[in-house]
Amino acid sequence: MEHSKGRRLILFALPLQGHIVPMLELANLLHFKGFSITVVSTQFNKLNPSSYPHLTFDFIDEGLTESEASTNDLVHLISLLNEKCAQPFKECLVNLLSDVSKEPVACLITDLRFHFTQPLAKSFNLPRLLLRTGGASSLVVYIAFPHLHEKGYLPKQDSRLEEPVKGFPPLKVRDLPNIHTKDPEQYFQMVAGRLRDETEASQGLIINTFEDIEGKALIRIRDEFPVPIFGVGPFHKPFPTTTSSGPGSSVSLPQDQSCISWLNTQAPKSVIYAGFGSLAAISEEQFLELAWGLANSNQPFLWVVRPGFVQGAEWLEALPNGFLEALNGRGHIVKWAPQKAVLAHPAVGAFWTHCGWNSTLECICEGVPMICMPCSADQMMNARYISDVWKVGLQLDHGKERGGIVKTIRKLMVEKEGKEIRNNMSDLTKKADLCFKPGGSSYECLEGLVKHICSLDSIVLQTQIEAAVNPSNGLHV
Incomplete structure (x- = not known):
């Protein structure tokens, strides 16, 4: 104009x-x-x-x-x-x-x-x-x-x-x-x-x-x-997804591009991407439940653990010795990731998210189903709409313990309900493409x-x- x-x-x-x-x-x-x-x-x-x-x-x-x-x-x-x-x-x-x-x-x-x-x-x-x-x-x-x-x-x-x-x-x-x-x-x-x-x-x-x-x-x-x-x-x-810095980058942390190289080695739609925003903080006990839930799901995972995410810890000190080594390359942890590029990657099959509005829209645009773990503000509402209105994700109804996490991941990734959710997300993504x-x-x-x-x-x-x-x-x- x-x-x-x-x-x-x-x-x-x-x-x-x-x-x-x-x-x-x-x-x-x-x-x-x-x-x-x-x-x-x-x-x-x-x-x-x-x-x-x-x-x-x-x-x-x-x-x-x-x-x-x-x-x-x-x-x-x-x-x-x-x-x-x-x-x-x-x-x-x-x-x-x-x-x-x-x-x-x-x-x-x-x-x-x-x-x-x-x-x-x-x-x-x-x-x-x-x-x-x-x-x-x-x-x-x-x-x-x-x-x-x-x-x-x-x-x-x-x-x-x-x-x-x-x-x-x-x-x-x-x-x-x-x-x-x-x-x-x-x-x-x-x-x-x-x-x-x-x-x-x-x-x-x-x-x-x-x-x-x-x-x-x-x-x-x-x-x-x-x-x-x-x-x-x-x-x-309207703008292409890139791996460069830009509006999706953190204001305080550099994006770790190694996660893209790691994703390139994974099978299509196989990876759980886990990231919980720039403000959430959890206890060491909860952190370990998340870690073991990811490990025991038997799905490859990319996990963003922001410094300060674990209360009282600098970064990964709470993980047991040898935790990552025992996964034989099935898990990759970074401090911050180029999220739009990660969600657009063909290897990513689900996003375990805090349901911030930016992340929710990015998932819808890239067609990635969600596992919802809201923390505060409007995230609880977003999670309800994701699971019950748009039906493009699951809430952790089995709890945040490792067993419930495994059940939810497997329901989304390998069971019939997960296929229906992926179809719903595909329909919503098409609407986002047209808007x-x-x-x-x-x-x-x-x-x-x-x-x-x-x-x-x-x-x-x-x-x-x-x-x-x-x-x-x-x-x-």
């Missing part, structure tokens, strides 16, 4: 792996549609510009201390980032908006969790679109938090975990989103207190999903909000998003520079 040329977009992601990756994938999409892109990055989980030569980067120092940056309390971390990013991001915006040597800025796209950017964008007369990096179905539940709290579903009670959630089939209470935090009330307020107001105050909401998997949820969201809703995912789908073709839902939504962004120019172009540099408005820095 030629009318997008000569327009610049500013993108600002929450600096966590699961949020940075889709933001960069969206940046690729919008750059492909003709926009110039400036990505703002914090020093915390700082991005490497050399991996994205087609994008421009601007860096801010949010000033997190070492202890703040290493916290395991995500709710507290997100609260800190909203507090500490406010002033440096304002200064960054002043510089970007007043730089007449670059294209005029059409809008700001920020993560849904960066609530501090709403009043800031308003003060600059800068249109602001929100990015939802998770799915639409889980967003519907987040929106309903006050209702779920009123009905007694939240906070979750052990005695009600297996109870169906009325109005949200097929969810059970155990599937409702939850984050382990020292301040549950702060989590509730972060979701229930700000989500609706933030969305209604924006100029639109972009969601990394597509109609064929979440059409009903997208309808509910459009009914809830008066702003345009764009389901333009999977963001990474960005002309006439597909994501193709049409992306076209609509581009037109919508270009229509916002009249709001911002006349006033953004004056708002940035005029001391009388109180924003001059």
Whole structure:
């Protein structure tokens, strides 16, 4: 679309792996549609510009201390980032908006969790679109938090975990989103207190999903909000899978390409790929159950064990002496892997996953069935949809002990139920293949998003520079 040329977009992601990756994938999409892109990055989980030569980067120092940056309390971390990013991001915006040597800025796209950017964008007369990096179905539940709290579903009670959630089939209470935090009330307020107001105050909401998997949820969201809703995912789908660094790479760990060479030696559809994201942490006891479950399944496996994944251990110290040697090459363990390339490899037959939304979409795009081991947030919901709605994976219904793990792996890899799941996944993958073709839902939504962004120019172009540099408005820095 030629009318997008000569327009610049500013993108600002929450600096966590699961949020940075889709933001960069969206940046690729919008750059492909003709926009110039400036990505703002914090020093915390700082991005490497050399991996994205087609994008421009601007860096801010949010000033997190070492202890703040290493916290395991995500709710507290997100609260800190909203507090500490406010002033440096304002200064960054002043510089970007007043730089007449670059294209005029059409809008700001920020993560849904960066609530501090709403009043800031308003003060600059800068249109602001929100990015939802998770799915639409889980967003519907987040929106309903006050209702779920009123009905007694939240906070979750052990005695009600297996109870169906009325109005949200097929969810059970155990599937409702939850984050382990020292301040549950702060989590509730972060979701229930700000989500609706933030969305209604924006100029639109972009969601990394597509109609064929979440059409009903997208309808509910459009009914809830008066702003345009764009389901333009999977963001990474239009671009070829490669083994190079890029949006799928970790912000802190190098990808170990040895796993691709190892996969090249394995039979088609034989390998269990196990990886549980960038944040999950488990006990040494649970780690050993996972290890023996993989070993006793008699299937070859590629396992990503991130440093810090095992509580109290640097890496693989908890494994018994000789564990890997005894497998005679049937197992390969790395610290981080090029996940998209791994899932696209013909040797991979299943993904044992934490069910993060990025991983879920990547599996659907590559046609890889899943074994679900959700940990927190929306992962429990994603797992329920994987197993009970789309029927493209299995939950660990037999438990996380080694015997239950073996039963689940074998059910998926060698039994009749596994064949049905693979057929279901094949059908869903075909739908993902079509969504960005002309006439597909994501193709049409992306076209609509581009037109919508270009229509916002009249709001911002006349006033953004004056708002940035005029001391009388109180924003001059």
